[in-house]
Amino acid sequence: MSPEMLVSRAEKFSKVCGILERFGHKPTMLIPILQAVQEEYRYLPEEVLSFIAATLDLPPARVFGAATFYAHFALKPKGRYVIRVCDGTACHVKDSEPILNKLRTVLGLGKGQQTTEDMEFTLETVSCLGACGLAPVVVVNEEVHSLMTPEKTEALVNGLKGRKEGMAA
Numbered sequence: 001m002s003p004e005m006l007v008s009r010a011e012k013f014s015k016v017c018g019i020l021e022r023f024g025h026k027p028t029m030l031i032p033i034l035q036a037v038q039e040e041y042r043y044l045p046e047e048v049l050s051f052i053a054a055t056l057d058l059p060p061a062r063v064f065g066a067a068t069f070y071a072h073f074a075l076k077p078k079g080r081y082v083i084r085v086c087d088g089t090a091c092h093v094k095d096s097e098p099i100l101n102k103l104r105t106v107l108g109l110g111k112g113q114q115t116t117e118d119m120e121f122t123l124e125t126v127s128c129l130g131a132c133g134l135a136p137v138v139v140v141n142e143e144v145h146s147l148m149t150p151e152k153t154e155a156l157v158n159g160l161k162g163r164k165e166g167m168a169a
Contacts, residue, residue, distance in 0.1 A: 013051050025056060034052075035072075037052070043075060079116055080119065081121050083138060085123070085137075088135075089132075095136060106157050131144060134146030140160065
């Protein structure tokens with residue numbers, strides 16, 4: 001890639017450039033770089049991954065391989081609020097499934113759809129959050145909500161819908 005093309009792409013990806021600079025443009029810092037980029041964009045856009053590979057002088061397959069190997073990384077855009085419903089044994093026994101069904105209804109998510117059309121909410125299930133004593137558990141972004149019921153979950157989502165831009169949980 002020519003230096004002119006790199007400068008043009010650098011302008012387009014100024015936030016990514018800041019992240020790369022923070023980690024000293026070190027290929028050994030690839031995972032923390034990907035984590036920081038995902039925190040910024042809420043997912044890892046394909047063109048950003050290509051830019052990172054070119055900037056760090058790494059084969060694109062290595063960068064994409066790291067991004068697809070770890071379940072933590074997302075290659076599809078997520079909503080402003082990522083809602084995770086624990087479906088581990090304790091949560092499942094204490095009725096996590098009705099909570100999940102209520103969320104699908106309240107958010108208007110169709111079968112196989114995880115993110116709302118307005119990109120406000122993403123609904124995921126996780127195998128275990130390690131908070132069995134608080135079951136059933138729902139996590140919104142990084143905030144844990146314990147002893148949930150379908151009604152409490154609906155109220156939680158309705159409260160989130162009322163928040164203004166930039167006030168994510």
